[in-house]
Amino acid sequence: MSGATVLVTGGAGYVGSHSVVQLLNQGFKVVVVDNLVNASPECLKRVEEITGKKVISVLVDLCNKDEVDKVFSKYKIDCVIHFAALKAVGESVSMPLTYYRNNVGGSVTLLEVMKAHNVKKIVYSSSATVYGTPQELPLTEDHPTGLGCTNPYGKSKYFVEEMLKDLVKSDETWSVISLRYFNPVGAHESGKIGEDPKGVPNNIMPYIAQVAVGRRKDLRVFGNDYNTLDGTGVRDYVHIQDLAVGHIAATNKILNPNFCGWKVYNLGTGSGLSVLQLVKAFEEASGQKIPCEVVGRRAGDIDASYADVSLAKKELHWEATRGVLDMCRDTWRWQSLNPNGYGESE
Template sequence: MEAQRGPTVLVTGGAGFVGSHTVVELLNNGYEVVVVDNLVNVYKGDGTLPVSLKRVEEITHKKVLFYNVDLLNPVLLEEVFRMHKIDCVMHFAALKAVGESVQIPLTYYKNNVTGSIILLEVMKKCNVKKLVYSSSATVYGTPQSLPLTEEHPTGQGCTNPYGKSKYFVEEMIKDLVFSDESWSAISLRYFNPVGAHESGRIGEAPSGIPNNLMPYIAQVAVGTREKLKIFGNDYDTPDGTGVRDYIHIYDLAVGHIDALKKLLEPSFSRWKVYNLGTGTGYSVLDVIKAFEEASGKKIAYEIAPRRPGDIASSYADAQLAKKELNWVARKTLLDMCRDMWRWQSNNPDGYATGPKV
């Protein structure tokens, strides 16, 4: 039985990795969805709809309304708002490669910060004042204590422009919400999203060299890359390699739906922040071992020097999301690796050469 038709949600960056998986869950939960994306990090294919969203339609058997719009273009963005009765915005659109952000910081600040300002201005103009912001655990900087709770200071020791841009946007949204009680917003700080949809039809498809561990391991397993470099094996962790909190993309997408439900409650108050993570840290070697088990492939690796700015451990305390959103991460590390391997082995070059629909 189909879920009752729900509110209309505008999703920025909805053709990307986190955005596309969240669009699946929005559609499956009866929401109407309008996607805007400038396709800067997305495989476009040969049609008007990017391949990721074509496959979202295939998975959900529902149509996706899509507009190729850059948030830096307020005129086109406002046109989209005027064409649809938008109830809420989910904001994913951001450049997100940490290393690249150090090399071209102004590009990151312009896209992530200025783009968010323009989005908020258009929302205000069109009287859409409910926002779920897809933030990042990078706003915590170097952990002062573990696990990281929502009370941990933010903006201190952010080691790169990407993390700073996420922090700046959080502060802007918070200031806006407290300046005008007609606004309400939830910020979701999540850790390392990995895995793929269980169908193997949508997943993470980084252009160029992957910036994150799991996609790199997957490319080694499928034969696209020769071996993995582990940056440092002398950290103060159980096996010397860096420990991080990995979260399955499905659990993350569901977390965004649960946050949206909270935001749309009449009693919701102004501004709230939630961590989305498993609360368990896994080392690089833990992830390699799990991926080898999931894929049946041996992962070649070598130890390299530590990278500047890397920290030993980072993992979440997600108890607040459990208590207030009734959300918990349910997928295991092995689940993450199995789904990632299904996606990667079926789509060795991402969306470019995946199976034909």
């Protein structure tokens, strides 16, 4: 459905910016709204360099209804991809109200404005975290959600999914696709955009990359006594470019006039990799040694998590095509070309 106008909330962030590149390359018109709370304006300049296209972007806080309303009045939006959220698990434990206000409150405001403008198609960035501790693996979309969400970040993702389901139940002219990402890693092949966490990275891949580039001394491995092949935690890492392509598939589906209602899809590769396997792959791809120090487990971490990806394959015709060496190579290209990310010092 290229030619349609997609409003992308959080489009200056990590997953958002890679998806904006794909959307522009596929001929969609894109309007980005972001308050830059966790992003740099440089990112969208790089998106323009990669695509050779101008990005319309508006500095908007989703919690500000008037600001959001103005965007919907100015542009004729066909559908929304909703990435904007705060995502640091640890921070969410110490600042729960900030997380609920931003992630849940911001989503309510967005949906109210969408409804007022009769824009009823939304692709939502959800997370495998909604599954909590897996009852069985691989995780299918009908695995119970919410029960094991141990932190406000994860709960905010779950609450918004529940809210979206209620919305569809109340008015069947809404179309909602929730994408549950597993562990997005990697960067655009150009090395121009990538993950640029502020402060100490929460996720392992940017941490490894910062060790490789000399910004951090060693990687702290949280626990080596999990019930996994080598004792370290196992996760389903998915290349950010594959994830971005998944958003195109979801956007095309949601824009199809025959689609309405609620759908949820896992986006992962379907196989798990331990921390030590990931480190080894990164060393191989980058030629850099990653010193590791094993420390105690982190509260709330689980043994293993990986996706059943058959539903996305069947209904979105999407599957991940990039392997772990691509993920590591592209992360390293981004990090080595941009040792300080988009240039802001810590």
